[in-house]
Amino acid sequence: MITEYHRPHTLEEALKLLARPGVRPLGGGTWLTQQRQIDFEVVDLQRLGLNRLDKMGNKLEIGATVTLQSLLEFDALPKALQSAIKLEAPLNLRNAATVAGALIACDGRSSFATAMLALDARCSIAGGEPVLMHLGDLLPLREEQLRGKLITTIEIPLNLKLAFEYVARTPADRPILCAALAQWPSGRTRLVLGGWGNSPTVAMDGSDATGLEPAARNAAYNADDEWASSEYRRQVAVTLAKRCLKTIRES
Numbered sequence: 001m002i003t004e005y006h007r008p009h010t011l012e013e014a015l016k017l018l019a020r021p022g023v024r025p026l027g028g029g030t031w032l033t034q035q036r037q038i039d040f041e042v043v044d045l046q047r048l049g050l051n052r053l054d055k056m057g058n059k060l061e062i063g064a065t066v067t068l069q070s071l072l073e074f075d076a077l078p079k080a081l082q083s084a085i086k087l088e089a090p091l092n093l094r095n096a097a098t099v100a101g102a103l104i105a106c107d108g109r110s111s112f113a114t115a116m117l118a119l120d121a122r123c124s125i126a127g128g129e130p131v132l133m134h135l136g137d138l139l140p141l142r143e144e145q146l147r148g149k150l151i152t153t154i155e156i157p158l159n160l161k162l163a164f165e166y167v168a169r170t171p172a173d174r175p176i177l178c179a180a181l182a183q184w185p186s187g188r189t190r191l192v193l194g195g196w197g198n199s200p201t202v203a204m205d206g207s208d209a210t211g212l213e214p215a216a217r218n219a220a221y222n223a224d225d226e227w228a229s230s231e232y233r234r235q236v237a238v239t240l241a242k243r244c245l246k247t248i249r250e251s
């Protein structure tokens, strides 16, 4: 439960507050305000000016507190990322939830985190030595890696093709399995699967699309849970990966 609320005006003030034990950054608060089992203080990030979207050449720099809806409405956003954001949360939630908050609170069923991981998003982290960290390196140990620190911006490339496919009980439900495939002009091809576990899984990152199908099948090898068997997910993963590749080749 939240025991104290701080709203600093500068990044330095925020980091000073976050350096104390039991203090956590507050983005949109949609996840954090539900955490009632432990007591903690929050540092609201809304006055830090981290809500900017800057297109710099082939890259988009997304401020940590940009809402999912503002990102969705950004003109140059890949259509497949828009679809993944729409599936992530309904409109009211998208208007409150922030990009950094959504990534840090994600589980394996997050369509947004799946697409951002396929884009090989990189997070700028403030507090101590400033670090630029790949989302894939951050997610597995996010609690420890971010203690006393703050994501300030998230960077994604725009000069590539991205496809996103999913299966779910209903079109608006969270995915039982989703696939995001990114292909760079160099041919680099990166496949990420979501739908189970604590965070999405990188199935392959190669210099081209060779080996896509076995990579999709293998990545879902231990993907058993109450929603689906790994056998089912292995088969569907291949189908979704092929659909993504077809979309990219035809675009």
Ligand SMILES: Cc1cc2nc3c(=O)[nH]c(=O)nc-3n(C[C@H](O)[C@H](O)[C@H](O)COP(=O)(O)OP(=O)(O)OC[C@H]3O[C@@H](n4cnc5c(N)ncnc54)[C@H](O)[C@@H]3O)c2cc1C
Residues within 6 Å of the ligand: 024, 025, 026, 027, 028, 029, 030, 031, 032, 033, 045, 064, 065, 088, 089, 093, 096, 097, 098, 099, 100, 101, 102, 103, 104, 105, 106, 107, 109, 110, 146, 149, 150, 151, 152, 174
């Ligand atoms: C009614 C309801 C329905 C929901 N349904 C779903 C759902 O279907 N699927 C789903 O995945 N989620 C769901 N959620 C969870 C939630 O909406 C998302 O996880 C949300 O995107 C979190 O974003 P936020 O900005 O509100 O994060 P917050 O709640 O503010 O924070 C989430 C976590 O991120 C950390 N954090 C925030 N900003 C930063 C930063 N800049 N640097 C470092 N750490 C940071 C916080 O300390 C906290 O640990 C639901 C929530 C509600 C209230």
